[in-house]
Structure formats: C-alpha cells, structure tokens
Amino acid sequence: MSDRGHIPESRQREAPRADLKWIGRSMKRVEDPRLLVGKGIYTDDVNLPEMAHAAVLRSPHAHARIVSIDVSRAAALPGVLCVMTGADAAKVCDPLPTWASPPVLQPVIADDRVRHVGEAVAAVAAEDRYIAEDACELIEVEYEPLPPVVDPEEALTSTGDAVLHPERGDTNIALERTLSFGPVEEDFAAADLVIERRFRWPRSGGQPLETVGAVASFDEGAGRFTIQCNTSMYNYCGWMIASTLRVAPHKLNIVPTLAGGSFGSKMFVHKVPVLAAVLARAVGRPVKFMEDRIDNTTSCDNHASDRVYYAKLALKRDGTLLSLKTRIIDDYGAFLQFGVGQHGNALSQCVGPYRINSVEVDLAAVLTNKCQQGAYRGFGSEVANFVIERLVDAAADELGVDRIALRRQNFIRPDQFPYLIPTGNMYDSGNYQAVLDETLKLADLEHWRAQQTEARKAGRYIGIGVATCQERSVFSATEFWMWNLEQGVEWTSSPDGVSVKIDPTGKAFVTLHSPFWGNSPETVAAQVLAEQLTIDPADIEITYSDTDQGLNSTGPGGSRFTVMVTGAIVGAASQIREKMLRIAAHLMEADVRDLALEDGAVHVKGVPDMKMSIAELADKAHYYRLSMPDDLDLTSGLDATYVYDHPVTTLPDPDERHMGIFYPIMGHSCHIPVVEVDVETGQVHFLHYAAVHDCGTMVNPMTLEGHIRGGTVNGIGTALFEEFAYDEAGQLTTALWTDYLIPTIKEAPADIVVGHVETPSPFTEYGVKGGGEGGRMGGPPAIAAAIEDALKPLGVTIDSLPLPPSRLRALIRKAQGRAA
Amino acid sequence: MAQVSVSFTVNGREVTATVDPRTLLVHFLREELKLTGTHVGCDTSQCGACTVHLDGRPAKSCALLAVQLEGCAITTIEGVAGADGMHPMQSAFKEHHGLQCGFCTPGMVMMGIDIASRHDAPSEETIRSELEGNLCRCTGYHNIVRSIAAGAQSMRG
Numbered sequence A: 001m002s003d004r005g006h007i008p009e010s011r012q013r014e015a016p017r018a019d020l021k022w023i024g025r026s027m028k029r030v031e032d033p034r035l036l037v038g039k040g041i042y043t044d045d046v047n048l049p050e051m052a053h054a055a056v057l058r059s060p061h062a063h064a065r066i067v068s069i070d071v072s073r074a075a076a077l078p079g080v081l082c083v084m085t086g087a088d089a090a091k092v093c094d095p096l097p098t099w100a101s102p103p104v105l106q107p108v109i110a111d112d113r114v115r116h117v118g119e120a121v122a123a124v125a126a127e128d129r130y131i132a133e134d135a136c137e138l139i140e141v142e143y144e145p146l147p148p149v150v151d152p153e154e155a156l157t158s159t160g161d162a163v164l165h166p167e168r169g170d171t172n173i174a175l176e177r178t179l180s181f182g183p184v185e186e187d188f189a190a191a192d193l194v195i196e197r198r199f200r201w202p203r204s205g206g207q208p209l210e211t212v213g214a215v216a217s218f219d220e221g222a223g224r225f226t227i228q229c230n231t232s233m234y235n236y237c238g239w240m241i242a243s244t245l246r247v248a249p250h251k252l253n254i255v256p257t258l259a260g261g262s263f264g265s266k267m268f269v270h271k272v273p274v275l276a277a278v279l280a281r282a283v284g285r286p287v288k289f290m291e292d293r294i295d296n297t298t299s300c301d302n303h304a305s306d307r308v309y310y311a312k313l314a315l316k317r318d319g320t321l322l323s324l325k326t327r328i329i330d331d332y333g334a335f336l337q338f339g340v341g342q343h344g345n346a347l348s349q350c351v352g353p354y355r356i357n358s359v360e361v362d363l364a365a366v367l368t369n370k371c372q373q374g375a376y377r378g379f380g381s382e383v384a385n386f387v388i389e390r391l392v393d394a395a396a397d398e399l400g401v402d403r404i405a406l407r408r409q410n411f412i413r414p415d416q417f418p419y420l421i422p423t424g425n426m427y428d429s430g431n432y433q434a435v436l437d438e439t440l441k442l443a444d445l446e447h448w449r450a451q452q453t454e455a456r457k458a459g460r461y462i463g464i465g466v467a468t469c470q471e472r473s474v475f476s477a478t479e480f481w482m483w484n485l486e487q488g489v490e491w492t493s494s495p496d497g498v499s500v501k502i503d504p505t506g507k508a509f510v511t512l513h514s515p516f517w518g519n520s521p522e523t524v525a526a527q528v529l530a531e532q533l534t535i536d537p538a539d540i541e542i543t544y545s546d547t548d549q550g551l552n553s554t555g556p557g558g559s560r561f562t563v564m565v566t567g568a569i570v571g572a573a574s575q576i577r578e579k580m581l582r583i584a585a586h587l588m589e590a591d592v593r594d595l596a597l598e599d600g601a602v603h604v605k606g607v608p609d610m611k612m613s614i615a616e617l618a619d620k621a622h623y624y625r626l627s628m629p630d631d632l633d634l635t636s637g638l639d640a641t642y643v644y645d646h647p648v649t650t651l652p653d654p655d656e657r658h659m660g661i662f663y664p665i666m667g668h669s670c671h672i673p674v675v676e677v678d679v680e681t682g683q684v685h686f687l688h689y690a691a692v693h694d695c696g697t698m699v700n701p702m703t704l705e706g707h708i709r710g711g712t713v714n715g716i717g718t719a720l721f722e723e724f725a726y727d728e729a730g731q732l733t734t735a736l737w738t739d740y741l742i743p744t745i746k747e748a749p750a751d752i753v754v755g756h757v758e759t760p761s762p763f764t765e766y767g768v769k770g771g772g773e774g775g776r777m778g779g780p781p782a783i784a785a786a787i788e789d790a791l792k793p794l795g796v797t798i799d800s801l802p803l804p805p806s807r808l809r810a811l812i813r814k815a816q817g818r819a820a
Numbered sequence B: 001m002a003q004v005s006v007s008f009t010v011n012g013r014e015v016t017a018t019v020d021p022r023t024l025l026v027h028f029l030r031e032e033l034k035l036t037g038t039h040v041g042c043d044t045s046q047c048g049a050c051t052v053h054l055d056g057r058p059a060k061s062c063a064l065l066a067v068q069l070e071g072c073a074i075t076t077i078e079g080v081a082g083a084d085g086m087h088p089m090q091s092a093f094k095e096h097h098g099l100q101c102g103f104c105t106p107g108m109v110m111m112g113i114d115i116a117s118r119h120d121a122p123s124e125e126t127i128r129s130e131l132e133g134n135l136c137r138c139t140g141y142h143n144i145v146r147s148i149a150a151g152a153q154s155m156r157g
C-alpha cells in the first residue's frame, strides 16, 4: 500500500486496562461549583481599574469603497476617548494573522473598502458602552457601492469591480485545484453504476451563548500588552497577535478566561483581541470589547462550511463501492483565516467507514461578500459525512437494496485496522459492525418499521434514517496547509503540554496550557492524574497558564483535548513517579525495582508495612536535600513539565500521492432518528433518536454523553433550522437569534438514547479517542435520511439543508405537483 | 441625559443608585453591583442567560430598565445559595451534569427554582414547556431537565 504511505510504530505507554480506578468513571465535574454559583470569570466578567469600553461601527454594505469618514461629531461626544478608523488602525497594526498562502490580507478595521455587511468600519473607546454606541451613530461614512458577490458559483467567474481582493488577481477564486488519490479513472471505468448528485450544505455557525471578547491593557513603561480573552490556541500561535500589533512576541501576554462555549468558534480569535489592544494603546487605559450578538453573527471568525458539491460515487452492481469524485465550491466569505484547512480536514475521512479504493477532490475556494469562515464542530468533515452518507443511501435505493445492508457490505472490517484510506490518512482502529448492531438494538428498528407501516395506512409520514459516520479526532497541523499551492506556514507539530507539581504536603497542582471553552479539561486532568499517581482527585488543583508561562499547546479543537492532555499528564506523571520511587528507594534502602506506587504511597512489594506516602516523599523531596544522593537529577521538589506530541502523524508525500497521516484517531458513530413529518405544515417531530459512539476508551462517560447529546442537537439545528442566509444584495437576513434559529428545548428530542462501543486506540495513552464533535457529524445525514424515508411515498429527495418547514413544504408541494 | 434615582433590593440588600434612565437591569447588576453571574447571551430576549427573579418571578434582566424597579426585590444567581454553599437546585445541576460551558446555567438555575416553587413534582413535560425561553447551546437540554426535576425534589425535602 505504498501509494497510501506508511504507518509508524505506536508510542503508546499506557495500554487500556480493565482495572482502572478513575479513568472510565462518570466523575462529577471539577469545573462546576464556581460556574453554578455565578463566580466563574468569563471575559465580560473581567473588570480593571480605569477600564474603557469599545463599540464598533459596522458596514451596512456588502461591498463598497469607503469614500470618506467623518468622525468629528463622534470624537466630540463627552465620554469618548478615541475614535479609530481603518486608516488610523493601519498606522499602528498590520493585517490579521492568516494561514492562507498566498495570504488574503485582512485589516482589523476596513481601510479603503468593505467586503461584507458587518465588517468593522470604525471603533470607539469610551467611558462606557452606551456612550461608545452613541458615538458610533455619530460617525458619518460615505460609501460607493461595488457589485456584491453572493452566490458561490457566480463567484467563480467574477471580474473587475466584483473582485474582493484585486491585489491577488482579477478573480474571486482563492484557490482551485484537484487532488487525486488512487486509480480513480480505472475505478470509474470498471463501475457498473455511477450515482451523481448535487448537494448544498448551508452556512451555519457554532453560536455559543457567549460571544467573543477581550480586555486589553498596555503598559507603556514596559512596552507590553496584556490581553484577557476567551480564545484558544494562545499557547500555540498567540505570538501572531503580537506581530499584528507590531510588538515583539515577548511583549504580549495572553491570559485565558473561561469561554462560555465555543464549538470551534473561538479556536483562534484574532479580530477582537487586536481591536481591544490597539484601542488600549491609543487611550492609555484598559479597554474591554465584548461583541454583542449582532457583532458576532455578522463579523465573527466562525461562519462554517458553505459548500456546493457535485458528487459521483462509482460502484459495482453487486454493491461494491469503488471510487468517489467530488467537485466542491466552498464559499469562504471575504477572508481566509485558516486557509482551506476545512478541506484538509475533510480528506481525513471522506470515504466514510467504507472500503473505497480511490478518491478525487476538485476544490474551488471562492471569496464572496460574506463574513469569513472559521471552525464549527466538524471543521469541514461533517460535510464530507453528509455527502458520503447521502450517496450511499442513493446507491442503495438505486440498486434496490437495503440501506443498512449496503453499509455493512462495504464497511472496513475489524481485522483491517490500522487502515490507510486513499488520501493517506489512517483509521487507527474500529468496529463499525458492532456500533451498528448496538444502535439497531437501541433504536428498536422493528417496532418503528411496524409503526411506519401503520402510519402510512393512516396517511401519516414516519421515517427512519441511518447514518454510519466517522468521527476523526486529534488533528495534525498539516491539515491547514496541505492544499496550499504556495509555501506558507507549514507546521508539523500540534502538541499539548502540562505542568504538574506535588507540593511539600503532597497536594497536586496541574497547570493546563489550553483553555476551558465549555468542555471538561479540569475533570479530565484530575481523573488522569489521579489514575497515574494513585491519588484522590479532590487533592488536585487545576489552573490555566497564560502565554508568559505557557508550554507549546495547541488546545481544544478537532476533538483533541482528552487524548492530548491524557498523553501530557502520563508524560509528566511518569517523571514524578520515577523521582518518588528513587527517593523512596534511597530512604527505605530498597531496590527501586522492588517498589510500587499504590493507593497514594510507595510500597516495597510484598512487605505491606514498608511504605512511604506521597506526602512524606514530597516533604523529603522539598526539604531534605542532604538526605538524598548527590545526584544532579534529584533537585529539591517534585515537579515535571511535559509536552506531548501528536501520537501519530506523517508528512504528506512530496508528489502528493497521499497526504500522510494527519487525523488518525478515528472514532465512529451510528445515528438512527425516527421522525414524523407533518406534510401539511412541513414540521419534523422526533419520535425516537438513538446514537451510539465509539470514542475508544472513555475517560468520563457522563461528559462524553453530554457532548454527544449536545452535538446531536447542534446537528438538528444544522439539518433543520440554522442558516446564515444572505440575500442578493449581500444582507445577512438572519443576524439575530430571532431569525438564526438555534434549537430551543421544543426542537430538541425529548430523549436521545446514547450507547457506547469502546474500541481503544492502539496509539494513544489508555486507548482514548476524542469525542467532542461527533454528534454534529452524525446527526445531519441521519436526519436527512429519515425525512427522505418519511416522504418516500411522495418521492421527495433530500440533497440540501437546512429543512425548515417552509422549505420542506416547498419540496412536498413540488413532489405532489409532480404526482398530480 | 438626566439621571434618575432608584431604590430596590438585590439579594436582600438595599440598593439606591442614580442611573442613566436607559440603563438595563442586567448592566446595572453586572457593571454597578459587580454581580457578574447574570450573563448576557443574545441582547434580544431570546436566550434567558440573564434571568433573575423579580419579586419572586423569573424575568429577563436584559429586557428591563433599572428605573422600572423602584421598590422591587431582585434575586440573582449569587443570592440563591444558603449558608452551606449551594442551593439544592445548584447541587442538582452538578449531580446530573446539567451544564457544560456554564454560560446559560445561572438563567437555567433561576428558572429551575421558579419551576420548582410553582409546581409540585414538575413532570418532564412541564419542565420542558417552562424552559422554552431559555437557550442552551451545549447540553441538548436533556440533563437540564433531569437536573431541574431532581432539584425540585430535593427542594421539597
């Protein structure tokens, strides 16, 4: 399989075991108490002496030249400290960080032209937010409208004034290229059947309850910024913000606050902290800028994939899947923060759980007059899941075979792992049959099939959908640049670090170098360290570092966190354990090989009375240097830092025959929703929902289930309601939560029955896999299939989302019209 | 704008302040009183993250002006716990994993306490219909419903 690359040896130190004490427990969360009593400090809760507040004037136009700006009335308003235009900002800062190569330049405040509704045109710092907002209303801007580019397929042919970034050439195509893996043409030639479909995946976004914010201050004496912010990746690439601010990287300290949810949307926020920082430097006082909801919906970093697919699946008459070809037009909006990383991501599992021999992806990433794309649960792979699952359903229908049976026939078998797919990515382990079987059990399929038959007789439309989806976890940095045509940022590291200290009394302290963004980092860290050192999680204190203290850490995102922090803690704890054993061996005059750490003490094996507790050893380690051997390693104290590298990655092949291993810790899920569609109103009701996930060894089943249920409801939002919809003029018509419909409790199924299969990873510590995104990666294709199944008597096909009642009614009307 | 004087109680404490009449209650609580447990999620009274109790009934504090509250009694998330640290409803959320990021949580807890005070042993259906005005983006609501049911039970003792 050399065309698909090679598989490195596993570096796993801790194999999964049955006798784990803390890993695998549904331990109550360490994070909760302060959040429950209203004492968690989110960004907006930070208050500094003399702090000023910012507001932003935003573009009402999708595309326009800025002819003039008059800020005089705003600047004269009492309480206003500073009004900053794009021209002012360009004097003090550089364009925002980007992974795109060649770059798409993005100013923090628009300078000569605006490229989407909501882009910042001016910013105000004032004594309070009310005054800052008043001042924005007093700024007069003259615009000269330019042609808005809204439709992604039309963007392929834009020229002249319709081009957003003329300095990149007379086109709105940011990147266009075809990648081909394996014998695509031969496989298509050998096919008996080719399924062809056009799919439309809508622009949605994470929309956490908390927007993005930053509190920045500038110490003029030290020439140094401090920014408190709800971003992630600050210990990976936070220094890029310093470059934008034109200070040396060590002249910026980014301090994380709690984040009130992210789902990817706060992966590496750049506009908000830079804006707060330039204002803080300008006014000589700390400045808080907290997006309001409309700031966030119109100009966040995180509108997600917005794609048109022309997809072809080649197969044999006997049901054998052969090859997949897709032409993708992805509407990136006005800028390209993460390059086309979303398409690197999608290559990781674009063949789903199936044995498909070859793949071709033809991508056109286009620039339009919309808010830029960022990350949202799936980061592009959720779309690939939708596409392959819809194609497999269509293939089954075309062949006249059962949709489930066709899946089973083509599943990668348990004995084939680790398995390299045509793009070169590895699936480390899996048991897709077992996941499907478990879901079928929970879904009570026979019961619902019978209900469906009865209902149809009564003129009611019940449908059952099945999706069997990959749930890749632990990204590697190569996904961000593998598509690039020109060399740019080409990192290959994506580690996470921790610092662990045992104090002289035996209490443990963990410093995480990645933030809390709604997941359970403290709980995970406490469980794994408790397991490693045989201590009680209640004796562990967890804090978060800033960039001054930070170790190289990529942070949550890409379902990385549990795997990576587990690995980092195993690394640090083993150093501490080794030191404790050496000290104990010396003090108890025993051979280190005869010692074992159990129940919080080092024992001489077989001599129950010969032991020293961790507290005793910590005391000795800290204060009794002269009782120790004169060994340079035995420094006073008991502490370790460890940066855990990605457990298994390889480089893309220089000739691009494959893209290397970049997203290998492969989970899997099966979702089976049962829906009833009211054909009169177009409403969809969930009658039942079963979801089984295989995320390897579970660290905390309770929190994993929380992610699965929450993610599934995100998926319901994507499938049925959510869309950042732009009209022909480029106006965002769903800018408030009155129109951008995130599921309320009424739209969420009363119960999502969750089950688990555990196929440990052979590459990660304890066999853990990530599970942060799976719900949204499995829900949409399953729901689409269920709706299609419900409407089968009418002959409705589902190939675009979302499906709010109005759209579903239109499809039903059309089908009924055809029938009539 | 002419400032207006207003007096009310917050978590049992008398508060008298002179405010700009357009000041929203949520901003007054957060900025003036530094009670930052009450959150702002949407600004348009969709999300309920800003829910407080106003004379014992839940209210979205982003949809009220501070000057409307003359003589009223406000309770925020910081004011519900007894001497022993957590209100039974707060403990129930911890026990049943009713929160992830915690941003909707103060509003959910305030709603939960209210639901429990008005319904004896609220059914799942009752809780679901009462929570229509509170959004959570993390949990899918399942565990919030369970938390409130359990919290209501422990409030009854």
Ligand code: FES
Pocket: B039, B040, B041, B042, B043, B044, B045, B046, B047, B048, B049, B050, B051, B060, B061, B062, B063
């Ligand atoms: S902030 Fe009050 S309802 Fe959302």
Ligand code: FES
Pocket: A209, A260, A261, A518, B098, B099, B100, B101, B102, B103, B104, B105, B135, B136, B137, B138, B139
């Ligand atoms: S716990 Fe995050 S919004 Fe509800």
